[in-house]
Structures are given as structure tokens and as C-alpha cells.
Amino acid sequence: MGIQERKERExxxxxxxxxxxxxxxxxxxxxxxxxxxxxAREAELSPGTLYLYFKNKDELCASLSLRILQYLNMRLRxxxxxxxxxxxxxLEALKNxxxxxxxxxxxxxxxxxxxxxxxxxxxxxPELLADIKELFSSSLSAMSDIFNEGIKTGVVIxxxxxxxxxxxxxxxxxxxxxxxxxxxxxxxxxxxxxxxxTAFEVFLLGIKRENRx
Amino acid sequence: MGIQERKERExxxxxxxxxxxxxxxxxxxxxxxxxxxxxAREAELSPGTLYLYFKNKDELCASLSLRILQYLNMRLRxxxxxxxxxxxxxLEALKNxxxxxxxxxxxxxxxxxxxxxxxxxxxxxPELLADIKELFSSSLSAMSDIFNEGIKTGVVIxxxxxxxxxxxxxxxxxxxxxxxxxxxxxxxxxxxxxxxxTAFEVFLLGIKRENRx
Amino acid sequence: MGIQERKERExxxxxxxxxxxxxxxxxxxxxxxxxxxxxAREAELSPGTLYLYFKNKDELCASLSLRILQYLNMRLRxxxxxxxxxxxxxLEALKNxxxxxxxxxxxxxxxxxxxxxxxxxxxxxPELLADIKELFSSSLSAMSDIFNEGIKTGVVIxxxxxxxxxxxxxxxxxxxxxxxxxxxxxxxxxxxxxxxxTAFEVFLLGIKRENRx
Amino acid sequence: MGIQERKERExxxxxxxxxxxxxxxxxxxxxxxxxxxxxAREAELSPGTLYLYFKNKDELCASLSLRILQYLNMRLRxxxxxxxxxxxxxLEALKNxxxxxxxxxxxxxxxxxxxxxxxxxxxxxPELLADIKELFSSSLSAMSDIFNEGIKTGVVIxxxxxxxxxxxxxxxxxxxxxxxxxxxxxxxxxxxxxxxxTAFEVFLLGIKRENRx
DNA sequence: TATGAATGAGCATTCATTCAT
DNA sequence: CATGAATGAATGCTCATTCAT
Numbered sequence: 001m002g003i004q005e006r007k008e009r010e011x012x013x014x015x016x017x018x019x020x021x022x023x024x025x026x027x028x029x030x031x032x033x034x035x036x037x038x039x040a041r042e043a044e045l046s047p048g049t050l051y052l053y054f055k056n057k058d059e060l061c062a063s064l065s066l067r068i069l070q071y072l073n074m075r076l077r078x079x080x081x082x083x084x085x086x087x088x089x090x091l092e093a094l095k096n097x098x099x100x101x102x103x104x105x106x107x108x109x110x111x112x113x114x115x116x117x118x119x120x121x122x123x124x125x126p127e128l129l130a131d132i133k134e135l136f137s138s139s140l141s142a143m144s145d146i147f148n149e150g151i152k153t154g155v156v157i158x159x160x161x162x163x164x165x166x167x168x169x170x171x172x173x174x175x176x177x178x179x180x181x182x183x184x185x186x187x188x189x190x191x192x193x194x195x196x197x198t199a200f201e202v203f204l205l206g207i208k209r210e211n212r213x
Numbered sequence: 214m215g216i217q218e219r220k221e222r223e224x225x226x227x228x229x230x231x232x233x234x235x236x237x238x239x240x241x242x243x244x245x246x247x248x249x250x251x252x253a254r255e256a257e258l259s260p261g262t263l264y265l266y267f268k269n270k271d272e273l274c275a276s277l278s279l280r281i282l283q284y285l286n287m288r289l290r291x292x293x294x295x296x297x298x299x300x301x302x303x304l305e306a307l308k309n310x311x312x313x314x315x316x317x318x319x320x321x322x323x324x325x326x327x328x329x330x331x332x333x334x335x336x337x338x339p340e341l342l343a344d345i346k347e348l349f350s351s352s353l354s355a356m357s358d359i360f361n362e363g364i365k366t367g368v369v370i371x372x373x374x375x376x377x378x379x380x381x382x383x384x385x386x387x388x389x390x391x392x393x394x395x396x397x398x399x400x401x402x403x404x405x406x407x408x409x410x411t412a413f414e415v416f417l418l419g420i421k422r423e424n425r426x
Numbered sequence: 427m428g429i430q431e432r433k434e435r436e437x438x439x440x441x442x443x444x445x446x447x448x449x450x451x452x453x454x455x456x457x458x459x460x461x462x463x464x465x466a467r468e469a470e471l472s473p474g475t476l477y478l479y480f481k482n483k484d485e486l487c488a489s490l491s492l493r494i495l496q497y498l499n500m501r502l503r504x505x506x507x508x509x510x511x512x513x514x515x516x517l518e519a520l521k522n523x524x525x526x527x528x529x530x531x532x533x534x535x536x537x538x539x540x541x542x543x544x545x546x547x548x549x550x551x552p553e554l555l556a557d558i559k560e561l562f563s564s565s566l567s568a569m570s571d572i573f574n575e576g577i578k579t580g581v582v583i584x585x586x587x588x589x590x591x592x593x594x595x596x597x598x599x600x601x602x603x604x605x606x607x608x609x610x611x612x613x614x615x616x617x618x619x620x621x622x623x624t625a626f627e628v629f630l631l632g633i634k635r636e637n638r639x
Numbered sequence: 640m641g642i643q644e645r646k647e648r649e650x651x652x653x654x655x656x657x658x659x660x661x662x663x664x665x666x667x668x669x670x671x672x673x674x675x676x677x678x679a680r681e682a683e684l685s686p687g688t689l690y691l692y693f694k695n696k697d698e699l700c701a702s703l704s705l706r707i708l709q710y711l712n713m714r715l716r717x718x719x720x721x722x723x724x725x726x727x728x729x730l731e732a733l734k735n736x737x738x739x740x741x742x743x744x745x746x747x748x749x750x751x752x753x754x755x756x757x758x759x760x761x762x763x764x765p766e767l768l769a770d771i772k773e774l775f776s777s778s779l780s781a782m783s784d785i786f787n788e789g790i791k792t793g794v795v796i797x798x799x800x801x802x803x804x805x806x807x808x809x810x811x812x813x814x815x816x817x818x819x820x821x822x823x824x825x826x827x828x829x830x831x832x833x834x835x836x837t838a839f840e841v842f843l844l845g846i847k848r849e850n851r852x
Numbered sequence: 853t854a855t856g857a858a859t860g861a862g863c864a865t866t867c868a869t870t871c872a873t
Numbered sequence: 874c875a876t877g878a879a880t881g882a883a884t885g886c887t888c889a890t891t892c893a894t
Contacts, residue, residue, distance in 0.1 A: 045859090047859090047860070047885085047886080048858070048887075048888080051886065136398070163411055164415075166391065167384075170387035170390075174390070177383075177386060186346075195376070195379060198372070199384075202372070202416065202420060203415070203419060204419075205370075206416060206418040206419025207415060248866085249869080250867075259877050260867095260869080261870075261877065262876070264869070269868075270868065440878095456758040457758070462863075466881095471879080473880090473881070474867080474880060477865070483863095483864065483865090539816065541820075545670070555824075583844075593837065593841060596818075597809065600808075600810050600812045600814065601813065603812060603813070603816065605809075607760070624798070625809065625810075629845060631845040632846070633841060633844070674887085676888075679856090685854065686855085686889085687857095688855070690889095696888095856892100857892100858891085858892090861888105862887090866882105867881100867882100870877105872879105873878105
């Protein structure tokens with residue numbers, strides 16, 4: 001391992017450390033109110049140091065989303081390319097994957113979905129924005145592939161696979177955000193996982209050919 | 214009409230005037246960047262005056278959501294209580310209503326959905342929060358009623374009607390927010406209405422008994 | 427006097443008040459180290475208030491220069507248009523005017539000369555920059571006129587009047603800045619007025635025809 | 640050559656290398672915006688290393704001025720002590736020397752003149768400040784000598800030679816700084832050398848006895 | 853000697869909110 | 874009721890300088 005490589009790895013670790021601290025602060029104070037100083041304090045670093053690893057606050061926040069997108073993408077690609085599963089099993093695996101990603105880090109997922117609809121997107125560096133777009137596209141395309149296989153093998157009704165992928169994604173983000181508000185408005189904490197299960201079941205019911213006359 | 218009542222009505226008009234101005238500003242500058250002074254200027258009032266009609270900025274913004282919630286609620290109640298329609302027709306009417314609400318004011322709807330998952334909720338006055346909750350509950354309960362009628366008449370599969378209402382709502386907000394991000398990330402402007410149509414169709418496919426074996 | 431006009435005047439007074447405070451602070455702390463908060467404190471205002479009257483720090487500082495430029499310009503125009511004086515007397519009046527402007531506010535003059543050679547110029551609002559340019563041009567053109575009259579009446583040697591004006595201006599700023607450094611480096615406080623006198627005398631000697639063979 | 644001496648020479652080389660890098664950066668980014676890291680990067684050193692050779696940023700910048708002052712001083716001493724030239728020729732040589740110094744490094748000269756009137760002077764180490772003072776004094780004294788010789792030989796009018804030297808220096812810095820601002824304000828790039836020529840000519844006209852009645 | 857990661861004080865600017873008129 | 878000038882706390886970001894290695 002060259003010295004260059006070791007440094008790069010060290011740098012990556014630092015970034016992780018900061019992102020983890022940021023996440024902890026987000027949990028405690030809520031996204032909107034977190035300041036760079038809060039994050040620095042939590043990471044036991046000085047504010048200036050954060051800027052050695054992230055260009056600005058928006059990029060730090062967006063980087064959190066990037067991580068979970070990477071995880072999601074990896075999992076989806078894996079399902080999509082799984083040779084052992086038939087079309088129907090893949091649909092099931094898709095559902096489970098998404099729920100699993102939700103469980104992996106619910107808070108950051110909320111951050112991601114909020115990012116989607118935000119002016120923040122406009123302030124990101126072109127590189128980071130490109131990365132995010134790329135992962136989004138790639139994930140949706142993996143989902144499309146799964147639906148497409150379903151369509152070809154006659155498991156899924158004949159709709160555009162991309163539209164189905166978009167819908168599933170929208171359902172995912174909609175449920176998660178809606179669940180958030182239920183938590184806040186109704187103190188209804190553990191509603192989400194179950195809601196996701198049911199929603200995806202209904203969604204699959206709707207698109208599976210076998211359930212049709 | 215007493216003098217008291219006339220004053221109250223006058224007051225309501227002023228509030229409307231401010232809210233309309235706020236909406237115009239939001240359209241032009243984007244939610245995040247709007248200041249109270251912007252709104253005051255647009256309303257041809259002074260900043261101080263806004264505070265005579267709204268406790269603070271959050272409440273002003275949330276009040277915008279309140280209006281569209283009122284509209285939504287009215288429409289849903291109307292569908293739900295329509296004697297002329299059978300269960301199946303009501304499902305169709307429900308779909309159309311929601312799409313119609315979307316078209317009525319897309320931007321404010323985004324605001325509403327963003328509000329759902331936001332810490333802003335915590336800062337609202339108990340009264341306003343109660344109003345919002347009430348309208349949410351009422352709207353969802355109207356939707357539940359429609360689904361319930363469908364279930365009873367054998368049109369809809371046997372799931373909890375409240376869960377179905379939640380899902381439909383989540384689907385609604387998910388699509389709208391996801392559509393927003395598509396606008397920003399892909400400059401894909403007129404995607405939304407069609408996406409809503411398709412998503413609701415699939416959703417109804419999934420829950421209608423007639424489509425099942 | 428209309429209400430509008432009174433307000434405008436009030437606003438002007440406030441600006442003056444702030445500028446005077448700024449000047450006081452500059453005297454005490456030196457230009458480079460002064461913060462907006464210092465100025466606000468001196469003006470017995472809050473930092474935010476400064477921004478109601480000046481777009482930003484650079485503009486506040488440049489506005490100080492504007493004032494002395496206005497004074498200079500007024501005086502020069504006056505000399506230039508004075509009917510009672512012949513060409514030779516106008517040269518004398520020009521010299522005295524400039525020295526008088528120096529005495530009017532030496533520190534701000536240093537600020538002005540420093541502004542000349544600074545990247546600050548690039549950050550000013552187009553309007554303010556235009557005002558400054560205009561006053562510079564106008565002042566130099568008044569000086570040119572005086573030299574031109576001297577040339578036409580045979581008092582001054584035959585050089586381009588604009589070049590003479592530039593030179594006199596350069597001499598002025600050069601002496602003032604050089605005098606500043608003498609103050610700092612040699613604690614030589616009262617050197618400047620005398621130096622200006624002598625320098626302008628030599629300059630006039632150099633350009634007056636009567637001193638030539 | 641002892642080991643001590645070799646080290647000292649090595650150290651000097653490093654300082655030169657850094658100063659040259661600094662100058663390059665100044666040319667590209669403008670004085671105000673240059674950071675120590677910029678300079679370090681350009682010099683292919685680390686920021687920390689700069690502090691092994693210069694006490695702080697101000698000293699680094701002032702050292703640039705020191706170099707051109709050394710050059711100026713050397714040239715002036717040379718003219719002053721030139722046996723072959725008579726008083727009149729020396730005045731001409733003085734003029735050419737100064738213009739030549741300007742051409743040698745205009746940007747650094749601007750830096751020097753700006754330094755003159757700056758609070759930076761107060762932050763320099765006593766040693767560096769002493770060096771700068773010494774070179775200034777020495778240069779002005781060389782100029783004084785030249786004027787003095789002119790006075791004694793009847794070429795120059797009977798004024799204090801030190802005052803004449805001060806004036807010439809002030810004229811020099813005045814023209815250069817004023818020329819800078821013309822560049823910025825009027826995009827008038829190649830004005831300076833010619834302006835210096837003319838200004839010095841007029842100055843010499845003013846102090847030469849031969850031009851008088 | 854050289855490094856360069858880390859520091860942290862410092863600062864311009866914004867904007868929701870207030871209150872004297 | 875209405876005003877709008879004034880507030881001042883809050884915050885993202887910079888960069889000269891240090892110090893452990």
C-alpha cells in the first residue's frame with residue numbers, strides 16, 4: 001500500500017468520522033437547526049477542519065445522502081443481477097431490499113427525500129450533484145430492470161418499467177415522509193415499517209398479472 | 214351582522230390578501246429564500262403589519278397549507294357523501310379529486326408535503342396545529358370512508374380502510390415531491406400530472422377486487 | 427417640504443452620522459482593522475442598521491471618499507469659473523485649494539488615495555463607482571481647464587493640460603501617502619502641509635513660462 | 640567557506656525561491672486575495688515551511704519590497720558616485736534610473752508604495768523595519784547628493800536637497816499609484832511609463848536654474 | 853529541516869421580530 | 874390599526890499560524 005493510498009484512506013476515515021458526528025447531531029437537534037459548529041463540537045474538531053473535508057455545509061449534508069444512495073444502489077444492483085431468482089422472486093427481493101435500506105438508516109433517508117425536493121440541490125458542486133444523479137439513475141434503472149424482467153416473463157402487467165420504478169420510488173419516499181409527520185403529529189413512532197410492508201404489498205398486487213382476471 | 218362580526222370578516226380578508234401575496238413571492242423566489250420583507254412588499258404592507266395577522270413566519274407559511282387542506286377536505290367530503298355514486302365510481306371520483314387538488318395549486322401542495330416532515334410543525338401555535346391535524350384527519354377519514362364503502366360492497370379487497378387511505382396519501386405526496394426533484398434534476402417539467410394518473414391507476418388496480426382471480 | 431422629502435433628508439442625516447462615526451473609528455484603529463461592529467458601536471447603532479444605509483463595508487468606506495471628492499470638486503469648479511482671476515492667479519488659487527482640501531480632512535484623503543490603487547474599486551456597486559469616476563473626471567477636468575487657460579494666456583508652457591492635471595493629482599496623492607509613511611516611520615508628524623506647499627511651488631515653477639529663459 | 644556560511648547561503652536561496660513564488664502569485668491573484676497557502680503551493684513547499692523563512696505574512700510581503708529597494712539603492716548610489724557625469728547629466732541619469740526601476744518590477748513597486756502608507760509597517764520585526772528604513776534613507780540620501788551637487792554647481796535652484804528628494808520620491812509613488820487606478824478605472828494600460836517621463840521632465844524643468852530668467 | 857493537518861478567533865452579513873410613533 | 878426603522882443574535886466561512894511527527 002503506497003503512502004498516497006494510505007493518506008487517501010485516512011482522509012476517507014476522517015470524512016466518515018465527520019459524517020457520523022453530523023448524523024448524531026441531526027438526531028438530537030433536527031436538521032434545520034444544526035450549525036457547522038454543532039457538528040464540529042460533536043466530531044471533536046474545530047469548525048475550520050470541517051471545511052478541509054467538505055466544501056460547505058450543503059455538501060456535507062448531501063454527502064450523508066450519498067452514502068445511503070450508494071448502499072441502496074449496491075443492494076438493488078445485486079438483486080437485479082441475481083441469476084438464481086425468477087421474476088417473481090425478484091419482485092419480492094426488491095420489496096425486502098427497500099425495506100432493509102429503510103431500516104439501515106431511517107433518518108438519513110428522510111434527509112435524502114427532503115433533499116430531493118429542495119433548493120439545496122442547486123447549491124451543490126457539479127461533481128457531487130452528478131454523483132447523486134448517477135446513483136439515482138442507476139438505482140432506478142436497476143429497479144426498471146427487475147420490473148422489465150417481470151414484464152417479459154409475464155409476471156408483471158404491461159406498463160413501462162421506468163414508470164413503475166418511478167412509482168415505487170415515489171411510494172417509498174411518500175410513505176417515509178408521511179410517516180415522519182405522523183411521528184411528529186401523532187407521536188406514532190413505530191408505524192413506518194409496517195406501513196412500508198403494506199404499501200409495497202398493495203403495489204405489487206396492483207402490478208402482478210397473476211392477481212388479475 | 215354585528216360590528217364584531219364585520220371586523221372579524223375584515224380581518225379574514227386581510228389574512229387572505231397576505232397569504233395570496235406570500236404565494237406569489239414563493240412562486241418567484243422559491244420557498245427557502247423568501248423573507249418576511251419580501252412578502253410585506255408584495256402585499257403592499259409593512260413587515261410589522263404581517264405580525265398583526267400571523268404570529269410568526271412559520272404560521273404564515275403553514276396557513277397557506279391550511280387553505281389547500283380545506284379545499285381538499287371539502288372536495289373529499291363531497292365525494293364521500295355523494296349518494297348518486299356507487300363504490301366503484303367513488304374510487305374513480307377520489308382519484309380525480311386528488312389530481313384536481315394537485316392542479317389547483319401545485320406549489321402550495323409541495324409546501325404542505327414538506328411541512329409534513331418538518332420541524333416547523335413543532336413551532337406552530339397549538340391552535341393552528343390542531344386545525345391542520347383536524348383537516349388531515351378529516352380528509353383521511355373521508356378517504357377511509359370511501360374505501361370502506363368499497364370494501365363493504367365487495368369492490369375493494371379486504372384491508373384496513375385507514376391503511377389504504379394512508380397509502381394513497383403517501384403515494385400522493387411521494388409522487389409530488391419526487392416530481393419536484395425530477396424538475397430540478399432533470400428539467401423534466403410536465404411529468405407530474407401523468408405520473409399521478411398512472412400511479413393512482415396502479416394503486417386502484419391493486420386494491421380492486423374485480424382485478425383479482 | 428413634502429413628507430417624502432423630509433424622509434430623504436432624515437436618511438441623509440443618518441448616513442452622515444454613520445460616516446462620521448466610521449471616520450472616528452478609522453482614526454483610532456487604522457483602516458485595515460476596523461470592523462462593522464466597531465463602527466456600529468461608535469455610531470451607537472446595531473450592526474444591522476448600518477446595512478440599511480450602506481450596501482456593504484466597501485461601500486461605506488468608499489462613501490467617505492465620495493464626500494471629500496465632492497468637496498474637492500466643488501472647490502475646483504469654483505476656482506475654474508472665477509471670472510475675477512487671471513490665469514496666473516488661478517494657478518495660485520488651485521494650489522491653495524488643494525492644500526485646503528488636504529487640511530479639510532487628511533485622513534479621509536489617505537483613504538481616497540489608497541482606494542485609487544485598490545481592488546476594492548472592483549467590488550463597489552456600479553452606481554457608486556460611476557459617481558466616483560464622475561467626480562474624479564470632473565475634478566481633473568476643472569484642473570485641466572485652469573491649466574488650459576494658463577496655456578492660452580501664455581502663462582503656462584505648452585503641454586497637454588490633461589497631462590498636467592494628472593501630474594498635479596499624482597503629486598498630490600504621492601506627497602500625502604509618502605507623508606503618511608514618514609509619520610509612521612519617522613514619527614515626523616507635521617511634515618505634510620509644508621511638503622505640499624513646496625512641491626506645488628516647484629511644480630508651478632516647472633510649468634510657468636515666466637520662469638523660463 | 641565554512642559550513643555555517645554555506646547554510647546561510649542555502650537559507651538565502653530558499654528565501655529567494657519563496658519570494659519569487661509569492662510574486663508570481665501576486666501577479667495572478669492580486670495582492671489582497673493571496674493566502675499563505677497559495678504562496679506555499681506555488682513554491683512547492685508546505686505552509687509551515689514558509690514560517691521557517693519568514694516570521695509572518697507581513698514580513699514576507701515586505702521582503703518583496705526590500706528587494707526592489709535594494710536594487711533601487713544600488714542604482715542610485717551608482718549614479719551618485721559616478722565621476723564621469725556632471726551635475727546636469729546626473730539629473731538625467733537619476734530620471735532614467737527611476738524609470739528603469741519602475742520597469743524592472745512595476746507590481747512590486749506598487750506593493751512598496753502601498754506599504755509606505757500602511758499599518759503593516761507597524762507589524763514588521765524591528766530588524767526588517769530597520770532595513771527598510773535604512774534603504775529608504777540611503778536611497779533618498781543618494782538622491783539628495785545628486786541634487787546637492789546640482790545646487791553647488793549652479794545647475795539646480797537653491798532649495799533644500801532633501802526636500803527635493805522627497806518630492807521626487809513622492810512624485811514617483813504618486814504617479815505609479817495614480818496610474819494603477821487609471822488601469823482599474825479606465826482600462827488605460829500603457830499610460831504609466833510615458834506619464835513618468837513627462838512628470839519627471841516637468842519636475843526637472845522646475846528645479847533647473849537654466850530654465851529660469 | 854520540512855510537513856500539512858488542525859486550529860479557532862474573527863467578521864461580514866442576514867432577517868425574523870419588536871416597538872415607538 | 875399600521876408603520877418601518879431598528880434591532881442583535883445567529884452563522885457560515887476564511888486563513889494566518891502552530892505543532893506533532
